[in-house]
Amino acid sequence: MQEEEKYQKLKDIIQIYLPEDVSVSDIDPSSNFVTELNINSANLVDIILDVEDAFDIRLENDDMDQMQTVQDALRIIDGKLNQ
Numbered sequence: 250m251q252e253e254e255k256y257q258k259l260k261d262i263i264q265i266y267l268p269e270d271v272s273v274s275d276i277d278p279s280s281n282f283v284t285e286l287n288i289n290s291a292n293l294v295d296i297i298l299d300v301e302d303a304f305d306i307r308l309e310n311d312d313m314d315q316m317q318t319v320q321d322a323l324r325i326i327d328g329k330l331n332q
Contacts, residue, residue, distance in 0.1 A: 250330070252323075255304075259322055262299045266292040278320040306330065 256278070264273045268287045275286065282288045288296065293316075297308055300322065306329035308316075316322050 255323060255326060256319075258303055259300065259319065259326070262296055262303060263288070263319070265299075266296055276319060278318070278323065280319045281317055282319070283317075300326065304330065 260273065260276050263276055263282075263286065266288055267273065267275075271287050280286050282293055282296070283290075297313055297316070300306070301308055304326050306326065308325065308329070312325050312329075316325055
């Protein structure tokens with residue numbers, strides 16, 4: 250899977266959980282899930298579960314703790330896909 254495909258797939262997942270005051274155009278690799286995209290912790294858990302399903306990977310608690318930005322998520326997904 251190409252990097253752009255992974256990024257788009259992740260954006261599609263994140264978009265579902267964006268609050269009304271945040272646009273999908275606000276999502277970029279450096280976006281912080283909580284502070285910039287206003288995603289609450291409950292929705293962040295939902296994103297993680299959706300990522301696991303979409304990419305057929307398992308994320309550990311340590312991975313979740315490191316997932317602060319969209320780029321962090323992509324890096325972790327890459328790491329899991331390459332295991």
